[in-house]
Amino acid sequence: MNRTGNHAKYMANLSKGQEFYKIQRFEDALKYFTTALELEPHSHWAWNEKGNALRRLGRQKEAIDCYEQAIQFDKARSYPFPYIGIADIYREQEQYSEAIAYYDRAIRIKRHPWALNGKGICLHALNQTDEALKLAEESIRIRPGFLFPYILKGDILYERGACRDALRSYQTAFDLIHGSSTKLREEVKGKIFRCIEIIDREPPREPDDDDSSDVKRLLVRLRSEDNQDRIHASYQLDTLAKGGEAGEIIRERPFDVLGRALDDSVPDVRRNILWVLGNLAYRGYSYEVAESGLLTKMAAHLDDPADPVRSAAAWSLAVVAEAGQGIAVADSGAILRCIHLLYSKNHEVQACAALALDKIAFYASPEPLVRNGGDIALARLLNVQNDEVRFRVLWALWSIACRGYVDSLCNADPLITDLKRCAQEKDLEIRKAAVSIIGELSTVRDRSFLQQKDLEKVLLGCIGSKSNRVRGAAIWAAGLWADAGYAPMLIQAGLKEAIRWHRDDRARVHVFNHSEHRWVERSIGGIADDVLKKITVSSHPIPSKPDTPEIIAVPADQGSPGPDYRTAYFVAQNLVEHLRRGDLLEARKSALHLEEFVRGGILENLKQTREHLRFYSDEGIDEIESLADDVELLKEDILREAMR
DSSP states (O other), X not given: OHHHHHHHHHHHHHHHHHHHHHTTOHHHHHHHHHHHHHHOTTOHHHHHHHHHHHHHTTOHHHHHHHHHHHHHHOTTSOOOHHHHHHHHHHHHTTOHHHHHHHHHXXXXXXXXXXXXXXXXXXXXXXXXXXXXXXXXXHHHHHOTTXXXXXXXXXHHHHXXXXXXXXXXXXXXXXXXXXXTOHHHHHHHXXXXXXXXXXXXXXXOOOOOTTTSOHHHHHHHHTTOSOXXXXXXXXXXXXXXXXXXXXXXXXXXXXXXXXXXXXXXXXXXHHHHHHHHHHHHIIIIIHHHHHHTTOHHHHHHGGGOSSHHHHHHHHHHHHHHIIIIIHHHHHTTTHHHHHHHHTTOSOHHHHHHHHHHHHHHHHHTOSHHHHHXXXXXXXXXXXXXXXXXXXXXXHHHHHHHIIIIIGGGGGGSTTHHHHHHHHTTSSOHHHHHHHHHHHHHGGGOSOGGGGTTOOHHHHHHHHHTOSOHHHHHHHHHHHHHHHHTTOHHHHHHHTHHHHHHTTTTOOOEEEEEETTTTEEEEEEHHHHHHHHHHHHHTOOSXXXXXXTSOOOOOOOGGGGSOOOOHHHHHHHHHHHHHHHHHTOHHHHHHHHHHHTTTOOHHHHHHHHHHHHHHHHHHHHTXXXXXXXXXXXXXXXXXXXXXXXX
């Protein structure tokens, strides 16, 4: 009882100390950290916090002693911050070699942006600028909202004479400065003005017709005062990107020019430039597009007043997502805007928005889409009298279902009625997409949702289709239903006999392999053989009443999802937001939800965070923002797992 009471007092003092530290009352913070350590003298967390307070008070020797104590009591050797604290002190004292040694020890635990940037500053001071620039760029990739690596990068680029690139980096840093950092703000502003002065003295860069490439000339023409000239140049750039000249465009480092062209007053120019960016991603340069910083601006064009620009923005973001940058696109602010575009009266805009949501759901996660009601908005468009819209919507719904969010579709009424109608349409691609979703519906946890819906009859009708694609998809869907325990229902509906007719079908189709998470090419006959085996080996009896198909219950542990770090990334984002707002209840819900998608060390760290949340809730402590930093670290680990 006494131990529990001491822990409660320890946590209360630690929390109070963090509050004072945030408002820069370091003496008061120090008192509370000291009291916390009297209650739990082996807390590496409290020793580190005390070291931070002492450091801010200029008591560097005492701070280092506290950091060393934190290192000693960190039995798991999983806490990088005391190493970073010691390294920062040595760096400020210009003892760069000693600082680098401690930064390296921190980096071995975790490649935290503070440690990477700190080491970069030391290397820059030692004239090892190549390695310093790499560390600054890595810090930015890990945490784009961390301003100091942008300053380091700007300093290095400025020294190399790349004033335009340095200016862009400084401007990003300036935009990230918050609060009352007047000194830092003035420092960065001075660096910006220094770059502008040099750039203003540079002569205009007009390429020589004989020595310059087509790409260079086109990039220059994008700055022309003639509207038609800019339209033609942007169109030609898109033609080059589509025609295999994307590498030539990338070599010219065009993103500054393209970024300015996105703000052009002429809609045709904005549309063409969006297409250029999409085609660059399609040709293998999605990483460069994502790293250019233009994704946010591309997403902003989803609100453009011109319909062609909005559809071009959605299409381009879809291509970037599919090309390996799904998480970056999801983070760009595109999701809510695309959901809003689903309510447009323009069918092309609706189709492109559905395409973007499809690629985000599949290549990032459906979680933010579902959370914001995107599944319901998509399902509503199944009644639109436009084949392209329905086709794109169906595949977006399929991506939501196959990525583990099939249960959310149960709320999209009347989804089943619309799917049954789509599965009977003349358009073969729409039929294939509809029957593919029906296959995924077999895994819904609420089995009553499927009772007496006659979906097995829909599968039977599609198995009899003359189209290879529809027939193959229907047989594959029947296999998913068999896997889920519906074999008796399939037998009762006559699917076994229907599938048997196709065992010799050598036509090849593409189906989605869930175990390998990729599309594979299979013969219809091979698929039919596999499905028949699944149905035949079923030990479940055929239902005695044909009017009420038997629904076989699946054990509870079968429905739990496995590791899914892409989804975990967005759940962790929600958790951070709740922590920043001080919403204990929602934070605990998000933490519990997050545990479903992670494993190993990440799961263990998450459980510790949830234990802290439970304690804060029980003790009525409202200040929980400090835990958000711990979750930010977890989110970085999750992102690395998601990108593997």
